Amino acid sequence: MSNKKSNHKVPTNSSINGLKQVRKRVVSHISDALTGNDAVLLEALPATGKSRGLVKAIEQTGEAVTVFTQRGRKEQYAQYKQWCDAAGLSCKVIPSADETCPTFQGDYGEDQQRRVQKLRNAGGTPRRIHRHVDPPCKTEGDCPYENALDFTPADYDVLVGHPTHAYVKRYLENRIPVYDEFPAGAYLEKIPDTPSAITDFLGSHNLPYQDFHDLLNGRTDPARRRKALRKLSSTQLMDEKGLFQEQSPAVHKLAGLCVLTLLEGEDLGNGWEQAILGKWKVGVYDQGNADIYILNPPDLPETILGLDGTPTESMWNIALGLYDRRQRRLNPRTVLNKRERREYITEIQNIRIIPTTTHVRPYSGVNTNPKRDAALLHEVEMSTDGDVGVISSRQGIDDVKSELDSFGNWKSTHFGNLIGSNNLGNVETGVILGSTHYGDEFVKRWGALAGESIKSNGKQGLKKSYGEFGDEILRHMREHRVLQALFRFGRMGTPTTVYVDTAAMPNWIPVEANPRDTNITPWKSAETRFDILTHLQKQSQASTGKISKKVGCSSQYVRDVLNGYAKKGIVEKRERPHEPGGAIIWVDQSSDAINPYGEVVLPDHRKATRYSKLRPYSNTKERVGNSPPPSLGSLRKKREQKKMGEAQKRMRRWSRQNEMERWYWS
Known part of the structure; x- marks a missing residue:
C-alpha cells in the first residue's frame, strides 16, 4: 500500500x-x-x-x-x-525502586533481590524497606533510590x-x-497464600481462632465472633511495621483485613463474599479458591x-x-458522540474494518485455533503489498508462529500490551485473531467488589450473559479490548485495512463487509480436496479417473471438487483431443497459488463513496471522488511478480492471476 x-x-x-x-x-x-x-x-x-x-x-x-x-x-x-x-x-x-535501586535490580545478587521483593510483595513499601532492613545498596551511603x-x-x-x-x-x-x-x-491486591497469612495473624494477636480453617468454620458462632471483633477494633489491621519484626514477622501487611473480611463477609450466593472494611476499603472472598482480595484505594x-x-x-x-x-x-x-465516533474511524483514521467470522472465538490459555489462524494470515499476506500486523493472545501468537513455515514480514503484539503501544502504527494491514476472556471468576470478582451477585447464563458466544451489571464487565474485557486493538494499526491516517476474526466488537463499529461471506477451512478439515489439487499441480494435467485412483476417492467426488475450482479459475476443464464423447481432462491453472494452510475466501469490501482527510495533522482539506478498496487481485499479482523475478514467469501467470481475482470478487 x-x-x-x-x-x-x-x-x-x-x-x-x-x-x-x-x-x-x-x-x-x-x-x-x-x-x-x-x-x-x-x-x-x-x-x-x-x-x-x-x-x-x-x-x-x-x-x-x-x-x-x-x-x-x-x-x-x-x-x-x-x-x-x-x-x-x-x-x-x-x-521507582526497580529502576534506581541496585538491590531491587539484582546488582547485589539474586538472594538480596528476592529478599526485598518478598517484603514488597507482602505489602512493604520500598522506602520503608530501605529504612528497616539496610539493604546492601546503603553500605556506602544512601541508595540512589533514596537520593532520587x-x-x-x-x-x-x-x-x-x-x-x-x-x-x-x-x-x-x-x-x-x-x-x-x-x-x-x-x-486491588490478591493476598498470596491467604490461609497462611490469616493463620499467622490469628496466632500473633490472640484471637479466639486457632487457624484459617477454624476461623472459616467457627465464624458463625456469635460469641466467638463478637470476641474477635472487639479484639480487632483495637488492633492495627494494616500493619506494615510487623513485616520487619526480627522475631515472627508478619506474613502480609493486610492479613488483619483478611480476617475482618471473613468475619464481616456477606455471602453473595455465587461462591463469593463481600465485606465493607471501613473508609473506601472492600474485601472479597473467593470461596472456591480460598483467595481474598482487598481493595484499598x-x-x-x-x-x-x-x-x-x-x-x-x-x-x-x-x-x-x-x-x-x-x-x-x-x-x-x-x-465524540456515536455518529462522530463512526466518522472518526472511517473518515479520519481511515480504517476499513473487515469482519471474518460471526463467532466470538475467545482466546484464553491454550484455547486457540492455529490452523485456522495460519490459513487466514497467509491469505492476508498474499493479498497485500507490505507488512502485516497481528494482534492476539500471547498463546495465540505463539501457536500460529509454530504452525506457519515462516512468520513472513509480520509484526505482532498481544492483547495485554495494547494500551499506549505504537509499535504497529506504521502497519497498514492488520489481523485480529480471537478475543479476550479472563474467565467467569474475573466477572464475579468485580461484581463482588460492588456487592453484586454475578452468575453466567451458561451460554456461549454472543449469547453469553452475566446480567446487566456483569455484562458491563464482560464488554470491558472483551469488546473494549478488541476496540483498542483496532486502533493499533496505521495510526498516521494512511488507508488501513483490519481483518477482525472475532464477532466481539462494539455494535456501533462501522464494518465494510459481511462476515458470512468469509470461508476459512483449514486443509485438515478438507484433506481430500487438498490432495486432489496437489496431485493436479504435480501432474500439470490429469483425468478424473487418474486423480480418483491416486487420491482414493470416487470419480464423482473428484468431478464435483474440480468443477467448483474450475468456476473459480483455479483449474481448467478441457475436452480430451481425439476422444469425442465428452471425455475431459483437468489442467492446472493457478493451484501453485493455493493457500497451503487452508481454503480461504475473504469477503468483498462494500462499494461505497469514501471520504477521508488530506493531512490529518493540518487544516488542509480537499475533495476527491470515490476511493474503492485496493483490488485483492491486483495486490496478489504484485506479490507474485515480486516473488517470481523472471519476466517470462510474470507473463505466464498474468492471465491466471486475473482469473483468481475474478474468483475472489465473484
Whole structure:
C-alpha cells in the first residue's frame, strides 16, 4: 500500500472536521475538567491525543497535576517529560525502586533481590524497606533510590508516576490527580497464600481462632465472633511495621483485613463474599479458591480526572473507591458522540474494518485455533503489498508462529500490551485473531467488589450473559479490548485495512463487509480436496479417473471438487483431443497459488463513496471522488511478480492471476 496520506475530506455534513479539530476538542474537555471541582471520567477514543492533550491543557490552565499511568515507564514517562519540556512545563518522574535501586535490580545478587521483593510483595513499601532492613545498596551511603526521592513536589508543574504513588500524600498535596487509562488492579491486591497469612495473624494477636480453617468454620458462632471483633477494633489491621519484626514477622501487611473480611463477609450466593472494611476499603472472598482480595484505594481530592479510550464507568468507580459514594462518583463525559465516533474511524483514521467470522472465538490459555489462524494470515499476506500486523493472545501468537513455515514480514503484539503501544502504527494491514476472556471468576470478582451477585447464563458466544451489571464487565474485557486493538494499526491516517476474526466488537463499529461471506477451512478439515489439487499441480494435467485412483476417492467426488475450482479459475476443464464423447481432462491453472494452510475466501469490501482527510495533522482539506478498496487481485499479482523475478514467469501467470481475482470478487 502507498505510504501517502489520504487525500479525501470529511463530508460537509460531518460535525468533526479532521483530526486536528478532534484533538482541540480533547484539550478543551480536559481543561474544563481541570478547572472544575468535580470527578470526571473522559472518554476519548484511542489516537485522539489524550496524553499530549493533557499536557496542553495543563499549559493552558496552569494547574499543578500528578499523572498516574501503568504503561511502560521508560517509554510513556519519557514521552510525558519530552512534551512538558517542549511546553515549558517543569516535570518530575517519580522514582521507582526497580529502576534506581541496585538491590531491587539484582546488582547485589539474586538472594538480596528476592529478599526485598518478598517484603514488597507482602505489602512493604520500598522506602520503608530501605529504612528497616539496610539493604546492601546503603553500605556506602544512601541508595540512589533514596537520593532520587529527595525532591519537593511543589517545585514541579507535573509529576508522573504509577497509580500506587497516590498513596503518598505529598504527591497529591495541592495537585489534581489524573489517571491516564484505567488503573485496573493497582489498588486491588490478591493476598498470596491467604490461609497462611490469616493463620499467622490469628496466632500473633490472640484471637479466639486457632487457624484459617477454624476461623472459616467457627465464624458463625456469635460469641466467638463478637470476641474477635472487639479484639480487632483495637488492633492495627494494616500493619506494615510487623513485616520487619526480627522475631515472627508478619506474613502480609493486610492479613488483619483478611480476617475482618471473613468475619464481616456477606455471602453473595455465587461462591463469593463481600465485606465493607471501613473508609473506601472492600474485601472479597473467593470461596472456591480460598483467595481474598482487598481493595484499598488512596484518599483522593475532590477534583479527579480519568482519561480512557474505552471506559467502563462502574469499574472506574470501583477501582477508585467511589462506587458506594453516590455524591462523589465520576461524572462521565465523552469527546465524540456515536455518529462522530463512526466518522472518526472511517473518515479520519481511515480504517476499513473487515469482519471474518460471526463467532466470538475467545482466546484464553491454550484455547486457540492455529490452523485456522495460519490459513487466514497467509491469505492476508498474499493479498497485500507490505507488512502485516497481528494482534492476539500471547498463546495465540505463539501457536500460529509454530504452525506457519515462516512468520513472513509480520509484526505482532498481544492483547495485554495494547494500551499506549505504537509499535504497529506504521502497519497498514492488520489481523485480529480471537478475543479476550479472563474467565467467569474475573466477572464475579468485580461484581463482588460492588456487592453484586454475578452468575453466567451458561451460554456461549454472543449469547453469553452475566446480567446487566456483569455484562458491563464482560464488554470491558472483551469488546473494549478488541476496540483498542483496532486502533493499533496505521495510526498516521494512511488507508488501513483490519481483518477482525472475532464477532466481539462494539455494535456501533462501522464494518465494510459481511462476515458470512468469509470461508476459512483449514486443509485438515478438507484433506481430500487438498490432495486432489496437489496431485493436479504435480501432474500439470490429469483425468478424473487418474486423480480418483491416486487420491482414493470416487470419480464423482473428484468431478464435483474440480468443477467448483474450475468456476473459480483455479483449474481448467478441457475436452480430451481425439476422444469425442465428452471425455475431459483437468489442467492446472493457478493451484501453485493455493493457500497451503487452508481454503480461504475473504469477503468483498462494500462499494461505497469514501471520504477521508488530506493531512490529518493540518487544516488542509480537499475533495476527491470515490476511493474503492485496493483490488485483492491486483495486490496478489504484485506479490507474485515480486516473488517470481523472471519476466517470462510474470507473463505466464498474468492471465491466471486475473482469473483468481475474478474468483475472489465473484
